[in-house]
Amino acid sequence: MTADRETAVRQAVERLGVLLFAKDAAIAEEFAPDAVLAGSETGERADGRDAVAKLFAGLMEKPRTVRWAWDSLDVSVAGDLAWIFAEGNALLGQDDGERAFPYRLSGVLRFRDGTWRWQLFHGSEPAG
Numbered sequence: 001m002t003a004d005r006e007t008a009v010r011q012a013v014e015r016l017g018v019l020l021f022a023k024d025a026a027i028a029e030e031f032a033p034d035a036v037l038a039g040s041e042t043g044e045r046a047d048g049r050d051a052v053a054k055l056f057a058g059l060m061e062k063p064r065t066v067r068w069a070w071d072s073l074d075v076s077v078a079g080d081l082a083w084i085f086a087e088g089n090a091l092l093g094q095d096d097g098e099r100a101f102p103y104r105l106s107g108v109l110r111f112r113d114g115t116w117r118w119q120l121f122h123g124s125e126p127a128g
Helices: 002-021 025-030 049-061
Strands: 031-038 045-047 065-078 081-094 097-112 115-124
Touching: 002 025, 002 065, 002 081, 002 097, 002 115, 025 031, 025 049, 031 049, 045 049, 065 097, 081 115
Parallel strands: 031 115
Antiparallel strands: 031 045, 065 081, 081 097, 097 115
């Protein structure tokens, strides 16, 4: 049972990346109504699903794509809570190709309404 839940959490992380790359506004539905998102850039903080939707809408207006390539993704599950820590790269795509930047993602997901939803998302670019 735990292995199935871990797989489902991994799928939720992957789904978030697919929606981000596709610039799909449905990405906000991946977050709990009372979620907190803290991105890696100054000002990238959103409290609640509506604020998350607004933040992603602004990101999706930019003339670039973003996707993640994880070197590692650690998942732990306890009941209806899961936490993740991923390390790899954010790949920023523009007309001249993609550029990779080291990126870390930590988060807490909660199983709600039959799916894993992000409760806390914290992305960061490691210093130095």
